[in-house]
Amino acid sequence: MTSIIRPRLFITFQMSSQFIRSLKRVFDLDYQDIPACLSHEQILSRIRANPPNAILFPATAKIDKEVISAAGDKLKMLAAFSVGYNHIDLKECKKRGIPIGYTPGVLTDTTADSAITLLLATSRRIAEAMRTVRNGEWGTSSDMMWMCGKPLINSTIGIVGLGRIGLAIARRLQPFSIQRILYSGTREKYFDSDKDKKLFKFVQFEELLHESDFVIIACALNEKTANMFNKKAFEQMKNDAILINIARGGIVDQDALYDALKNGQIRAAGLDVTVPEPLPTDHPLLTLENCTIFPHIGSADEYARHQMAQICVDNLLNFFSGKPMVHQLQIDKL
Amino acid sequence: MTSIIRPRLLINNQIPSQFIRALEPVFDLDYQDIATPVSQEQILSRIRAQPPDAMLLFGKILIDKELLSIAGDKLKMVATTSVGYDHIDVKECQNRGISIGYAPGVIADVVADLAVTLLLVTSKRINEAMRAVRNGEWGTSSDIGWMCGKPLANSTIGIVGLGHIGLAIARRLQPFSIQRILYCGKHEKQFDSENDKKLFQFVQFEELLRLSDFVIIACALNDETRNMFNRKAFEQMKNDAILVNIARGGIIDQDALYDALKNGQIQAAGLDVTVPEPLPTDHPLLTLDNCIIVPHIGGGDLSVRYQMIQISVDNLLNFFSGKPMVHQVNLDNA
Structure with missing residues (x-):
């Protein structure tokens, strides 16, 4: 009806066309439909050329002070396509009052599946086994010991x-x-069943x-867990x-x-x-030989990726229509 | 005491010495303490040279008509360390009155x-x-x-x-x-x-x-x-x-x-x-x-292999002292 200025959204990675279609209705997109990764420099220069009102980015993009300042006051929201948020300068966001949407929860099943995959593949020496x-x-x-693994029993x-x-x-x-x-962790959990009370300590x-x-x-x-696994x-x-590490590399x-x-x-x-x-x-x-490395595929399952993309889209659409996001990072509580 | 003729036992694979010690008091062993695999041909020639009363077998040695006729009437029992026995001609064993011990369950x-x-x-x-x-x-x-x-x-x-x-x-x-x-x-x-x-x-x-x-x-x-x-x-x-x-x-x-x-x-x-x-x-x-x-590593866990050999050793010792085996293949149902 009236000529409302449409918010400008910078998307730093390739997404399925269905999501691009729903975002196009509301946003002016700065988006390239190519599978190449943008470098930090490329992200900076695109932001400088056309400062966006929102950025949609995966865990591989570093949203640091430099990126945030390059966007300047125009930037109203960050939409992270990730469960983690250590690639974002939270202090700077807090200072500037920039809210962050993210996608917790959806990756629980698939990340746990990946942890078990990695544990079993490592203990049964699958990489060596395939090579032989x-x-x-x-x-x-x-x-008799040839290719014997370490038992879980x-x-x-x-x-x-x-x-989770x-x-x-x-x-x-x-x-x-x-x-x-x-x-181990910050606090003890409460379990209801007697079986769990015996199993977990x-x-x-x-x-x-040690055990x-x-x-x-x-x-x-x-800060507490960085390099926790040291000499x-x-x-x-x-x-x-x-x-087995499925969390973040910096812990080791x-x-x-x-x-x-x-x-x-x-071992x-x-x-x-x-x-x-x-x-x-x-x-x-x-x-x-005794180190099995996967390329951060913990969350790589089509179903989970689709759910994450949907949450990002909903976070963006909700925010720019004045509704609460589906999942907003509570910066104050961190 | 009296000069009892000790049964002769052919073993086709290297096994930990504890099992050899358990078998030695009862059997005359045809056994080589080396880690190279023994081929079907080598087994046949060893049987020809000195027909055994029993065989303790690992892996894919075929217990077929040829092997059984070379072994002849002397062979009383075959102990396989496997769960499956599709490598054994069960019917021919039945015709010849040869008992078969195997090792189900543990694996x-x-x-x-x-x-x-x-x-x-x-x-x-x-x-x-x-x-x-x-x-x-x-x-x-x-x-x-x-x-x-x-x-x-x-x-x-x-x-x-x-x-x-x-x-x-x-x-x-x-x-x-x-x-x-x-x-x-x-x-x-x-x-x-x-x-x-x-x-x-x-x-x-x-x-x-x-x-x-x-x-x-x-x-x-x-x-x-x-x-x-x-x-x-x-x-x-x-x-x-x-x-x-x-x-x-x-x-x-x-x-x-x-x-x-x-x-x-x-x-x-x-x-x-x-x-x-x-x-x-x-x-x-x-x-x-x-x-x-992967190279048939399903049973590849040391504690399990030990258990499977133990069952086979017990099958052999029981059979030659007139007791029921721990696990015998039921020839009528096979």
């Missing part, structure tokens, strides 16, 4: 951070004849390291322990991990996250 | 673990994912569908053969937010809990193929199941179905599987068993990205 099929090593040994599982995802991981491991689940981080056969990192990255932590772990000190894996201080590691991402192809961790 | 947990491992690594495309980390493909695409896997949430699982192992697989998949489990086989199982009655549904093989998102083969290989997964079976499966085989390679017609994977009739396959084993390194299935093959 291809290189003709299969069948050349009658050694009667094992002690340690989960660092028993949030940590608990979903625990539930998936329960039928694997495990013995018990230790967990809240312990200090050091005790978890666990499998250690799974499922906590957020923050000292690996020294406290069992020599045949397996470490990678140099210390390399030494621990190389020297047999721990193996499975990582879905690294520092940096992508990991350089000549990184020392990639030379180790 | 169910680890095989079920591997079945879930294979299902997850296949659905999450981890062979491609790990390659992307190593070859620098990681980070080059902003496509949100990159490396997306097939979700387990709300899926229909089809299990062909709901025995010990099939049921252990089902129990492990239950917490993965799956929708239901279809199974086929000789007869319907009785479940006690209401939950189970809702979750499990007994169907015909064709219906299982038509409705399942994931199809897991967990049945024995016999005349009815040989090449059960043929061209016709693949035609009936969903185009995005994933097939997992942890039972026996002979249940699948591999040429038909190759075509089904190549033509997109099904999405992917994960195999722990093939025909032959080891699979030749130039086999067409190894050229496919959507086929993950």
Whole structure:
């Protein structure tokens, strides 16, 4: 009717056309339908050329002070296509009063599935196993230990951070004849059933390291957890322990991990996250047989991605029509 | 005391010395403490040279008419450390009055673990994912569908053969937010809990193929199941179905599987068993990205291997002291 100025939205990654269509009705889009990743520089120059009112971006885009200042006062909202938010300068957003939409919850199932995939693939040495099929090593040994894995039966599982995802991981491991689940974190959880009260035990981080056969990192990255898995932590772990990280790469000190894996201080590691991402192809961790690395595919399932995109679109449409977002990050409570 | 003639025992594989010590007081051993595998030909010539009263066998040595006639009347018992006995000509053993000991039960947990491992690594495309980390493909695409896997949430699982192992697989998949489990086989199982009655549904093989998102083969290989997964079976499966085989390679017609994977009739396959084993390194299935093959490591867990040998040793000792074996193949039902 009247000539309302349409808000301008910068989308930094490729999305399915159905979502682009619903956004086009409300926004003027700065969007390129190509699968290439935008560099930090490219993001900055696009923002400088056409300052947007909102930015829609994945976890791989760093929204730091520089990006936010480049956008200036025009920027009214950030729509993160992610569950995590450590790629965003929250302080700067708070200072400028920029609200952040994100997509929590939807990734719980698929991330827990990925954690179990990584744990099983690492303990059963799947990468090595596949290689022996291809290189003709299969069948050349009658050694009974050949390709033997580490059993889950009667094992002690340690989960660092028993949030939604940590608990979903625990539930998936329960039928694997495990013995018990230790967990550490900011506080003890309450369980209703007697079975759970017996199965789960809240312990200090050091005790978890000391007792666990499998250690799974499922906590957020923050000042307390950054480099939590350092040289000292690996020294406290069992020599045949397996470490799984599906949370954030920064929680593990990678140099210390390399030494621990190389020297047999721990048996193996499975990582879905690294520092940096992508990991350089000549990184020392990639030379180790006992380190399985996935390219951050924890949330890579078509159904979950679709749900995330839908939440982002709804966050944007709601915000710019004056309604509450579906999921707004509570910056004040962090 | 008196000069009793000690039975002669042929062992085809290196085993830990504790088991040798347990067998030595009773048997004259034909045993070589070396880690190289023994071929069918070598076994035949060892039998010709010195016919044994019993054999303790690992792996794929065929106990066929040829071997049994070379062994002749002297052979009284065969102890296989495996759960399956499709490599043994059971009828011929029956004709000759040869008893067969085997080792069921203990392996169910680890095989079920591997079945879930294979299902997850296949659905999450981890062979491609790990390659992307190593070859620098990681980070080059902003496509949100990159490396997306097939979700387990709300899926229909089809299990062909709901025995010990099939049921252990089902129990492990239950917490993965799956929708239901279809199974086929000789007869319907009785479940006690209401939950189970809702979750499990007994169907015909064709219906299982038509409705399942994931199809897991967990049945024995016999005349009815040989090449059960043929061209016709693949035609009936969903185009995005994933097939997992942890039972026996002979249940699948591999040429038909190759075509089904190549033509997109099904999405992917994960195999722990093939025909032959080891699979030749130039086999067409190894050229496919959507086929993950591991070298028959289903039972690959040290504690399980020890248990299986222990059962076989007990089978031997019991049989030759006139007691019932721990686990004897019932020749009338076989």
